[in-house]
Structure formats: structure tokens, C-alpha cells
Amino acid sequence: MDGLMPIGAFARLARLTVKAVRHYDAEGLLVPAHVDARSGYRYYRADQVRTATTIALLRGLDVPLAVVREVLDAPDGDAVTTVLSRERARLRHELARREEVLRSLDGLLRRPERVRYAVAVADRAPQGLAGVTGPVRAAALDEDTGALCRRALAATTARGPLVAVFPLDLVDEFPVTAGLPSEAPDVVLPGGPWATTLHVGPYPELPLAYSALLEHVRERGHEAVGPVSETYLTDPSTAAPDELVTRIAVALRE
Known part of the structure; x- marks a missing residue:
């Protein structure tokens, strides 16, 4: 040998x-x-x-x-270059995502231990949304939701703030609808009592707002039944992460 x-x-x-x-x-x-x-x-x-x-x-x-x-x-150098260029773009995107997470973590650890959220409970009318529905993985929640929101914006001419609708209980993979307010809706959010709060800051910190929202609901004897909605009141392509404003809401049992 x-x-x-x-x-x-x-x-x-x-x-x-x-x-x-x-x-x-x-x-x-x-x-x-x-x-x-x-x-x-x-x-x-x-x-x-x-x-x-x-x-x-x-x-x-x-x-x-x-x-x-x-x-x-790869059969030749050009093919290798194509594959590596694609990977370079993916890695840059991943690096940007990780830097955003680190910024969020730094901001979170520098804040007071408990962030105060004002929660309101009120009846609201049914809301129609024109958009798209697709699967979202819990392990890639922000990434998959962002992709779904981009699809929704490309698929409709409706105007208004973008809304994403989630089930109350998240499993490994679950359906999410992203859309804009419309009188010719693909999905209708139910009317009735909803609990609502406002989150100002990066999307990875939204769990803080959800925790405050659901704790308020529980303490006051309400029962959250879902769905849950996130209304994005600022454009992440133009606003800094600390300036993003998101209204989150959960439907309650009447």
C-alpha cells in the first residue's frame, strides 16, 4: 500500500x-x-x-x-465562487443577527431588573387582515416571522401597520398569519375583550412584554384564550432597534 x-x-x-x-x-x-x-x-x-x-x-x-x-x-472555480459567495452572505447575515442579540443583551442587563408595562383590557371590534399564513419554527421565531412579514407586504396592496397573529401556546412549529388591515380579509381577528400593552425596544426583548401582559391578565382573574397579535408600529428598516414600537395583544375569554 x-x-x-x-x-x-x-x-x-x-x-x-x-x-x-x-x-x-x-x-x-x-x-x-x-x-x-x-x-x-x-x-x-x-x-x-x-x-x-x-x-x-x-x-x-x-x-x-x-x-x-x-x-x-463543484466542477470548476466559478462554481466554487458561487457557493462561497452565497455562504459569505449567509454568514454576514448571521453575524449581524448575533450582534443585534448582543446589543439587546447588553441593554437588558443594564436596565432595572423589572421593566414596567402599562396593560389595558378593553373590548374591540373584529379586525380583518389581508396577508399570508405560513409555518414558523419556535427555534427560528424572529427569522421565520420576518420572512413571513416580507411575504405579506409583497402580496397585498393594503395599507396600515403590519400585524402578525400567533397561537397562544407555541409548539415546535406553528402557523402564523402576517397581514395588513383590510376590508377584504384573508383572516379575521375576533372581537371581544383583549389585553394590550406596548413594547419599545428590540424584538428579542418582546418576551418581557408578554410576561407582563400575561401576568396582568392572570392577576386580575381574566383567562387568555388567544390568538395573540403583534402590531409593528415602526419600520425596522429605518428605526434603530431601541426605537422599535410593537403593540402586543391577547384575546380573553368573555
């Missing part, structure tokens, strides 16, 4: 763990040059270190395995 090295030596040369090399083999990304039929031991060529290093660098950037496979299978 001239020119071949056992998996341990190859892993050291590629600066990977043996476990990682085996994992990439199982994924079809770093297939050994030879597998001993009797022992099952893997052997690699020295020129496979380039592939191993490419995989390690991409995974170090949290690039998904499917995209790593695209890079390795």
Missing part, C-alpha cells in the same frame, strides 16, 4: 480527530483511498489532506454539510 497512511497518521497530518475523519467518511465527504477487507481499517493518501483541510475550514465557519458537499463537488 505504497503512498497510503493509516487513519491515525492521516488525522494527525490533517489536524483532525480520528472521530472527525470517520464522521466525514460516513457523510461521503472524505472517503478513504483503501479499506482493509479483513480489519476494516481505513487508509488515506497524502493528497487527501487538501480535501480534509477544506472540510475543516468550512465546518469551522458552521457551514452545513450539504454546502460542504457542494463545494467539494
Whole structure:
């Protein structure tokens, strides 16, 4: 087996763990040059270190395995550039999102421990919304809701503040409607008693407002039945995160 090295030596040369090399083999990304039929031991060529290093660098950037496979299978340099440009845009978006989360966390930790929210309970008329409904993942709530809101804005000519409607209890994945007030609605929010409060600040801090809202409802003997609505009173493309104004409301049992 001239020119071949056992998996341990190859892993050291590629600066990977043996476990990682085996994992990439199982994924079809770093297939050994030879597998001993009797022992099952893997052997690699020295020129496979380039592939191993490419995989390690991409995974170090949290690039998904499917995209790593695209890079390795790309037929030419132009195809590689296309894939990497797409990943560069994704990573920049993710970096911006994480910076926003850090700003929110910094602001949250510098504030008084308890933020005061004024909560009002009042009857309101049914409200029709023209928009779109789609699935939202709890693990990607802000991202999926934002995408749904952009679809809603593109799909309707209605005017007014954008509204997103959620179920009261969130599971791993749930339907959300995003739309604008309309007399030709796709969905109608029920009339009756609603509890409402106003949140000023970044969207990741909305749970603070929800906590205050639902605590107020519970303390006064009301029963929240849903749905829940978020009305976005400022444009996140023009307003700073600390200046975003969101009205949140929950329907109550009559």
C-alpha cells in the first residue's frame, strides 16, 4: 500500500480527530483511498489532506454539510465562487443577527431588573387582515416571522401597520398569519375583550412584554384564550432597534 497512511497518521497530518475523519467518511465527504477487507481499517493518501483541510475550514465557519458537499463537488472555480459567495452572505447575515442579540443583551442587563408595562383590557371590534399564513419554527421565531412579514407586504396592496397573529401556546412549529388591515380579509381577528400593552425596544426583548401582559391578565382573574397579535408600529428598516414600537395583544375569554 505504497503512498497510503493509516487513519491515525492521516488525522494527525490533517489536524483532525480520528472521530472527525470517520464522521466525514460516513457523510461521503472524505472517503478513504483503501479499506482493509479483513480489519476494516481505513487508509488515506497524502493528497487527501487538501480535501480534509477544506472540510475543516468550512465546518469551522458552521457551514452545513450539504454546502460542504457542494463545494467539494463543484466542477470548476466559478462554481466554487458561487457557493462561497452565497455562504459569505449567509454568514454576514448571521453575524449581524448575533450582534443585534448582543446589543439587546447588553441593554437588558443594564436596565432595572423589572421593566414596567402599562396593560389595558378593553373590548374591540373584529379586525380583518389581508396577508399570508405560513409555518414558523419556535427555534427560528424572529427569522421565520420576518420572512413571513416580507411575504405579506409583497402580496397585498393594503395599507396600515403590519400585524402578525400567533397561537397562544407555541409548539415546535406553528402557523402564523402576517397581514395588513383590510376590508377584504384573508383572516379575521375576533372581537371581544383583549389585553394590550406596548413594547419599545428590540424584538428579542418582546418576551418581557408578554410576561407582563400575561401576568396582568392572570392577576386580575381574566383567562387568555388567544390568538395573540403583534402590531409593528415602526419600520425596522429605518428605526434603530431601541426605537422599535410593537403593540402586543391577547384575546380573553368573555
